[in-house]
Amino acid sequence: MGSIIRILLVSINILLALFIFQNGFLLKRQEILSKSSCSDAHAQPGQTCWMKQQYQRVILILVDALRYDFLIPIDENTKKSKEEWYYRGQMKNIEKLVKSGNVSIGTLLADPPTTTLQRLKALTTGTLPTFIDAGDNFSPDAVISEDSFVYQAAQLGKNVTLLGDDTWLSLFPNQFSKTAAYDSFDINDLNTVDDKIAPILQDEMLNSNSSIIIAHFLGVDHCGHKFGPSHPVMADTLRKMDRIIGQTIETMKSDDHGMTSTGDHGGESENEIRAGILVHSKKHQIILPERPIHQIDIVPTISLLMGLPIPFSNLGTVITQLFTRDLWEIAVGMNYEQVKRFAETYAAQKNFGELHSHTIRDSNTMEEQLDTMSRIQTLLRVSWTQFDDAYINAGIFSLVEAIMFLITNEVMSLEWIIYRTGCGLLQAALLTDKTDSDGSARTLLLMTLAVSCLSSIISMCHKALQIRISIKSMLSAKVIGPILVIIHSISLFSNSYVVYEAQVVRYFLQSLVTLVFLEKLRSTALRPRKPFKLNFLWKFVNQDQNLIIFTLIMVGLRSEPIFHRCREEEVGCDTYYPSRQAGSLTRDAQVVRLLFALGSLAVANLSVFKYYGLRDTKSQIESNSKRSSETIRILSATSWLHIAIIVLHSVFASLTHDVSRANLSAHSLSVISLICAVLAWREGNSAICAHFLLMPVYILFGDGLIPAIIIFIAVSVLIAEFVSREFIASTIALLIPLGFYHLGHSPVISSIPWNAAFVGIPGGTALRVLPALFVLFHLNFSAISSIFVISSESESSQKMSAPNTAWTLTETLVLMTIRATLTCLVSSIHRRHLMVWKIFAPKFIFECILTIVFIFSANFFLIYRQFFGEKFKNSEAKINKLH
Amino acid sequence: MLSLPVAARFVTLSWAVFYILAVLFGAPFFSDIIATAVLATALTAVSALPAVFLFDSEERAVEVILQLFSCEGNPTPKESVLLFNSVFAFLGAWAAAAVHPLDWDRWWQRYPLPSLVGCFIGAVIGIFIAITRIFVIKRTAYNKTKKR
Known part of the structure; x- marks a missing residue:
């Protein structure tokens, strides 16, 4: 009992310590909730709000995961490699438009992390989202509380229409005048959302009075997730996007302004942060600069084009080329005023003195202003990966203390229980109370930890003196x-x-x-x-x-390299069939993979029933109950049914893409395997029970990884015996x-x-x-x-x-x-x-x-053992008697 | 010196064992066959080849190997030099694999080279340790007799 309490309490300490560390390391950016208003800037003469509205309407088409090289047209003559063929030069309409000079294409740099939520935040507020927000991607209440151009438009009574990804709705509840949003979570669904919103977009452009239309297309992203870029479906999806963009440009009214921008996914490799931007205006010809544009630069540009105030926390610089030449100075000036205002507020509120050195000097020419803005941007970019050293140190110290306490293996007396509980409570206090201004909880925690460490060191020294060290004992595997x-x-x-x-x-x-x-x-x-x-x-x-x-x-x-999934830094590494995405394989490869899985399943099944089925039937025969061995035999027959269902599921899921049937087979399998597992458990044959419980796991891992999981389990079992x-x-x-x-x-x-x-x-x-x-x-x-x-x-x-x-x-x-x-x-x-x-x-x-999952399952196992262990021992004793 | 057929059998067997071990520990299976063969040859040259010259009969060779595995028995000084030499050669080849993942892009990071170097350095260290050990044992034995 004592050891269980020790593990339980120390586990809690370790978990809390990890969370404390995480709190300091994966720091959230501190948001400023102020909003811009029309009176903030000295408006252009004759205007009520910052700048004259340049266009009646902005149409913003976002295409998730459309890389820069997907978008740019290529010469007919250049040779494309086989992989490249599917995604390069597929967008013919755009090629035509670029050649006629109507649209302009530029490079758009996204700031990492490039997950959807972060990108949307950056694209509307103009701030630089931080890494920790990546974890919020699936949390439903990710409302943007900072200033954004959507908020500003709603504030000034302009209509904003949203089509597409429903993540927007959770970010900006009740701020759109019209929405047609669909669930974006299901990556198996390639076309539904895009097909639904494409006609609505056309309709909206012709008939509505919205000032800003945002259409967010997901097909390319989902396709990339499911099939990877080099796949025929990718070519189809790209052509479809191309058609939609072409149509949109055709139906645009003369005072509309279109903009397509693309954002990507996941990490921060060159391919992932380089997206394309395509701009078209009926009013005047736009030529985008050669240099890459930052994604956040879109925010002040849209705001000023629509005559809105620039969002308060924006850090982007306006893309001057989208304005007529005479407005450049004014636009940059407005932008500079806003960034400066933000920097001053941030410096004052968050004690960030460094910013003052940049804002103190007035910049008057356009170049100077642009320069200052970029310096402020760089400074804040660096500082938003600022770490909280106090939390980091407290977390690491707690972890070290927990390890030392575990090593000493003290008897769990009442004092220690109280001590450890107190430690846990202090850690929890540190976690929950973010405004621990005088650091009292931290100081107390550090003192407690120091005392415990001291006691552990003394106890360890005491033990170390008793151990006699010889070379032979040092060389043992222990x-x-x-x-x-x-x-x-x-x-x-x-x-x-x-x-x-x-x-x-x-x-x-x-x-x-x-x-x-x-x-x-x-x-x-x-x-x-x-x-x-x-x-x-x-x-x-x-x-x-x-x-x-x-x-x-x-x-x-x-055999690990066969199933290894290469990361891009690994040189000379091949990801073989098993761990590739199902969609990126040819049909033949998929069939081979499926056969491989089937073979390994058959081998696993045969060997399980050969070794474990027999072993127990022997002991059953000794106890003279013939019926039970029959149950095992029946189970071994049904196990082939399981395997058939698993294979069917893979066929439905990856070969015929029949989602409903795949789901049906998965459900039926889990029910049958559960029943069989219970039957096997009743027989007292835990190996076969585990074998049946693993059946749904095989489905979860998919056909590619079934051999991997079987080999891994076999290795685990052998290691447990060996x-x-x-x-x-x-x-x-x-x-x-x-x-x-x-x-x-x-x-x-x-x-x-x-x-x-x-x-x-x-x-x-x-x-x-x-x-x-x-x-x-x-x-x-x-x-x-x-x-x-x-x-x-x-x-x-x-x-x-x-x-x-x-x-x-x-x-x-x-x-x-x-x-x-x-x-x-x-x-x-x-x-x-x-x-x-x-x-x-x-x-x-x-x-x-x-580590956390291990800690949880270890504790669960220990507690389970404590309460149901009696049964265990009884059955064990019975078997021992039989032998 | 073992007789020729016995020696040939002994050397081929150990070469095969080293080759298989190298592949099991991560040497490429299909490519770089020559590299792995060179490594196995080096290990054989350091450990099995001296054994061929050292032992007079197959029985004694097997006995010493068995004693190495079960950690008992006392080999003669010459045999202990051989044992230390081969064990440390393995350890050297094992430890030398540490340089493979590093991204320094040096020519000597190519597959068999670090293990070859490790193997030879380990062998030298092993011989050195074995000789020192023999020297220390003899010295203590000498001191003991002197006291008596």
């Missing part, structure tokens, strides 16, 4: 295992080792398994004796089939990250398996918890399954006792926390590193999620 885990954690300080982490983890895990193998040889019953022949060497090495199991584990681990209890903790601490890579993940934001969210769930359901859970399960399957390795380990070892399992869990927890702490340390040390948002911050996030 010491080297944790050292390997720690070396791996330290290696994360270098970005190359983070990029190639999959290989590093695999190498270390293989080395550890080899060590365990050698250790096993050292302690086996068969002693070397005469005659010393080569045959005997073989017999010695392969006793208890050690060599075979060892080789199987090594081969299983070696590795003895002393070494299991460090093995699992390495197995968890390996499983993360083995199952086709990589620590990059854009590789989150969103596909898993839609398995068996019809698009557009209100319930969003379930998809999120699916994705989390997909990501962290290895952390969850590792618990079963520990539990089966404790079952198989002869002296099964609860404290032993708890101690193994504690050891694993310590190693996982050490790694999490070091990733925290890494990301805080490298916070000014060039690669921080690309490599270290995502690594930190994924590592923390893995």
Whole structure:
């Protein structure tokens, strides 16, 4: 009981510490809620509000994920590679318009992070969204409270029409005069939204009196997610977009002004932040500058063109080329006044003195003003990745303290319980009370932690003095295992080792398994004796089939590169069929993949029933109940039905794209497998029960990754049997990250398996918890399954006792926390590193999620064991009697 | 010196084991076959080839290997030099893999080179340690007899 309370309390401490660290590291930008008004600027003579309205109407067409190279026309003669053919030069109408000089194309730079929510925020408010907002992408109440041109238009009584993505509605509730918004969450749905809004857009342009029409098209983005750029569907979608843009330009009235801009998705690679912009006006010919335009520059431009005040927090600079030449000075002047006003307010409110040095001097010429604006922009861009060192230090210190406390393995007395609870409460206070101005909670927490650390150090010294150190004891796998885990954690300080982490983890895990193998040889019953022949060497090495199991584990681990999902930094890395997006494969490849999955499923099924079905029927025969063995036999027959359904599901989902049938098969499978699992559980055959419970998991992972998951489970089972209890903790601490890579993940934001969210769930359901859970399960399957390795380990070892399992869990927890702490340390040390948002911050996030899921499942397992463990022991005793 | 057929069998077997181990530990399976072969040859040259010259009979060779695995028995000083030499050669080749992920773009980061260098450096360190160890053991034994 004591050990359970210890793990529970320390887990809470660790979780809170991770959240504290996260709070300091992934800082939110501080918003200023002031709004601009017409009286802010010295208006043009004869105008009520900042500038004269230039156009009656602005039509803003946003095409999600339309890269710059999708948009630009190409010469007929230039050779396109086969991949490029599908997305380059598909937009013929635009090509024609560009040649006639009616429209102008420029490059548009988006600021990372380039997720939809951040882009929309930037496109309407003109601010620079920060990384943490990426997490808010799916939260329903992401109302923009800052000033935006949508708000300004609504304020001045101008109508704004929105067509397309419904994310806009959650951002600007009740600010549009007319909307036609559709759910954007379902990526399987390529055409519905676009087909619905295209005619409405035409109608709106001809008949309504809206001043701003925003049409947000999602087809290209969804297509990119589902099929990737090099796919025939992409060409179709691009041609359709091209037609829509062409038609829009044709139907535009003379005083309309059209603008197409594109935003992209996910990370910050060159392709992702370079979008295209296309501008057309019937009034005068526009030539966009050669240099790239920032996405936020659209905001002041639209505002001034429509005679609106520029949003208060805008940092963009107006695109002068869209105005007639005589208005350039005025427009830039207005823009400069606004940015300066914002900078002064920000400096005063948020104690940011540096800004003053830029605003103090008046800039009078247009060039000077532009220069000052760009300097303010750069300064704020840097500062919005400002970290809160107090939180970072408190978080890391708490983590270190928790590790030290776990290592000392103190008896959990009442004092310690009170102490740890107090610690947790202080941490919670630090988390919830953001306005901890005098830092009292922090000081108190640091003092508490320091005292605890001191006590742990004393206790550790005491223990260290009692241990006798010899070279032989230092060389055992028991010491080297944790050292390997720690070396791996330290290696994360270098970005190359983070990029190639999959290989590093695999190498270390293989080395550890080899060590365990050698250790096993050292302690086996068969002693070397005469005659010393080569045959005997073989017999010695392969006793208890050690060599075979060892080789199987090594081969299983070696198969990781087949399922590896390459990140773009990896040189010379190929992503093979299994972890590619289903849509980006040819039909043949998909069929091959499906057959591969089918084969591995069949092998898995056969071997499960061969080894585990037989084993239990033997014990059942001894107890003379023939009926139960029949149940297993029936179950083994039904298991083939399961496999058939899994394959059918893959056929429906990836080959025929029949979503409703795929969902139906997924639902029926989960029901049947649940029933079978319960039946198997009743038989007392937990292996077969687990086998049936895994069936829905196979569907969740999809046909490509079924072999990966089967190999991973096989390796886990073999490791549980092969590795003895002393070494299991460090093995699992390495197995968890390996499983993360083995199952086709990589620590990059854009590789989150969103596909898993839609398995068996019809698009557009209100319930969003379930998809999120699916994705989390997909990501962290290895952390969850590792618990079963520990539990089966404790079952198989002869002296099964609860404290032993708890101690193994504690050891694993310590190693996982050490790694999490070091990733925290890494990301805080490298916070000014060039690669921080690309490599270290995502690594930190994924590592923390893995650790958190492990902590949750470990605690769940322990509590479950505590309350239902009695039953466990009884059944165990029965089986032991039978043997 | 082992007899020729026994020696040939011994060397080929160890070469095959090293090759398989290298592939299991992540050497490319289809490409770079020559590189892996060179690495296996180097490991064989450092560990199995001296063994061929050192041992007089196959039995003794197998016995020493078994003792290495089960960590008991006492090899003669010459044999202990061989054991240290080969174990440290493996460790060197193992540890040298650390330079592969680094993005320095140097010519010596190409696949077999770091492991080759690691293997030879490890072998030298192993011999050095073994000789020192023998020296220390002899010295203590000498001191003991002197005290008596």
